[in-house]
Amino acid sequence: MSNAADLLRAIAAFSWVALAFVAFLALLRVIRSQDAPLAKLGIGPGGVTLEWAEAKFDAAVSKSRGQTQRAIGNVAKRSVIERLRTHAGLLARARILWVDDHPENNAALIDLLREFKASIDTSRSNKEAFELLRKGQYDVVISDVGRDDEEPGSGLKGIELAREVFETWGHRVLLFTAQFDPATVPNLSDKELLELVKGVERTVFGRTNRYDEALHLVLDLLERGKTA
Numbered sequence: 001m002s003n004a005a006d007l008l009r010a011i012a013a014f015s016w017v018a019l020a021f022v023a024f025l026a027l028l029r030v031i032r033s034q035d036a037p038l039a040k041l042g043i044g045p046g047g048v049t050l051e052w053a054e055a056k057f058d059a060a061v062s063k064s065r066g067q068t069q070r071a072i073g074n075v076a077k078r079s080v081i082e083r084l085r086t087h088a089g090l091l092a093r094a095r096i097l098w099v100d101d102h103p104e105n106n107a108a109l110i111d112l113l114r115e116f117k118a119s120i121d122t123s124r125s126n127k128e129a130f131e132l133l134r135k136g137q138y139d140v141v142i143s144d145v146g147r148d149d150e151e152p153g154s155g156l157k158g159i160e161l162a163r164e165v166f167e168t169w170g171h172r173v174l175l176f177t178a179q180f181d182p183a184t185v186p187n188l189s190d191k192e193l194l195e196l197v198k199g200v201e202r203t204v205f206g207r208t209n210r211y212d213e214a215l216h217l218v219l220d221l222l223e224r225g226k227t228a
Helices: 002-039 050-063 074-086 088-092 103-115 126-135 157-169 190-203 211-227
Strands: 095-099 119-123 140-143 173-176 204-208
Touching: 050 074, 050 103, 050 211, 074 088, 074 211, 088 211, 095 103, 095 126, 103 119, 103 211, 119 126, 126 140, 126 157, 140 157, 140 211, 157 173, 157 190, 173 211, 190 204, 204 211
Parallel strands: 095 119, 095 140, 140 173, 173 204
Antiparallel strands: none
């Protein structure tokens, strides 16, 4: 009887060891899957270095040819570079749609995001954007405000896009543009202006034309999606 009891205890102990080993392997697989996007950067699972992130950011700002309205101070620069470094894996898993009738204006920032292996599709019109949105899922949608190339006088196409994206897909759009002020839109009645302002507040996540602020907003959206 004693031998049987000892055998049962030995089997139970072995089972706990085997279970712990299986759990360890499962945890290791999860960790490796999370680090996999970082491997696409050619950098180990410890993440990117500050020097690497800074070099890519500086290159993007240099290529922008002064399209950002204000110079980026050292404190703001360090803040966004540190965030790029610590969230490289999040960017590497991101899918972004960028809508602008002049995509060349955004080439430097798009190239920077692609350096971090973000997947970015571009479109020149709302129509093209909606077709892409129907085909695939995006974590972030970025747009300019006006697109005169789309049709004459289409100065609020980005606002129209934001409304449709919010109502259909539940996403708030990020506007990469000069600081848009609805009050400057001509030929609107007070009621129409109020509705426009409310619509922007409801459907637009943020708006800027600064690289550091745009990157912070992108990461904010990605973090929200991660915890939703």
